[in-house]
Amino acid sequence: MNPESLEILAYPVGRFVSPASYDAVALGKWISVLEACPKWYDYSIENLDEAQLDTPYRPGGWTVAQVVHHVADSHINAYTRLKLALTETAPLIKPYDEKRWAELPDVQSVPVNVSVTLIHALHRRWVAALRGLEEKDWERTYVHPEGNRVFPLWEMTAMYAWHSRHHFEHIMKLRERMGW
Numbered sequence: 001m002n003p004e005s006l007e008i009l010a011y012p013v014g015r016f017v018s019p020a021s022y023d024a025v026a027l028g029k030w031i032s033v034l035e036a037c038p039k040w041y042d043y044s045i046e047n048l049d050e051a052q053l054d055t056p057y058r059p060g061g062w063t064v065a066q067v068v069h070h071v072a073d074s075h076i077n078a079y080t081r082l083k084l085a086l087t088e089t090a091p092l093i094k095p096y097d098e099k100r101w102a103e104l105p106d107v108q109s110v111p112v113n114v115s116v117t118l119i120h121a122l123h124r125r126w127v128a129a130l131r132g133l134e135e136k137d138w139e140r141t142y143v144h145p146e147g148n149r150v151f152p153l154w155e156m157t158a159m160y161a162w163h164s165r166h167h168f169e170h171i172m173k174l175r176e177r178m179g180w
């Protein structure tokens with residue numbers, strides 16, 4: 001497979017590009033994506049059987065089930081980072097090994113709809129937390145130890161809106177290609 005097609009399979013909505021700035025409209029859009037996201041994942045796995053859920057979304061990539069469990073894993077971490085940033089001053093956050101997380105026994109044994117339910121509950125709280133923020137809170141930050149990169153909450157919100165779409169499209173594009 002040529003590098004361009006691999007890139008499109010791996011990044012169907014493009015790679016995350018950090019916005020230069022934000023305003024109330026942009027924030028509203030990102031929060032709406034996080035609010036809609038759980039329903040997209042309901043839709044993404046609708047009528048898929050075991051074999052389909054065990055199909056990699058691209059050669060060498062995660063299976064559909066791993067993708068959904070990963071979104072839960074990733075967004076649990078994100079929610080924790082948000083709460084840390086809101087209650088501490090520029091906390092240093094803890095990265096996690098997403099590849100190894102996606103191979104642990106819970107990912108292999110728990111039905112995928114359980115993680116979708118988790119995403120529903122988690123996003124309900126996440127969105128409520130975001131909607132309750134005051135204007136100045138969007139500038140609060142956490143620090144990622146990789147290169148001591150500082151993430152303000154507005155940029156984090158843009159990033160996870162992208163992340164929600166990114167993995168949803170992995171599944172939808174696979175379904176499209178397979179005619180599922």
Ligand code: NI
Nearest residue numbers: 070074163167
């Ligand atoms: Ni991801």
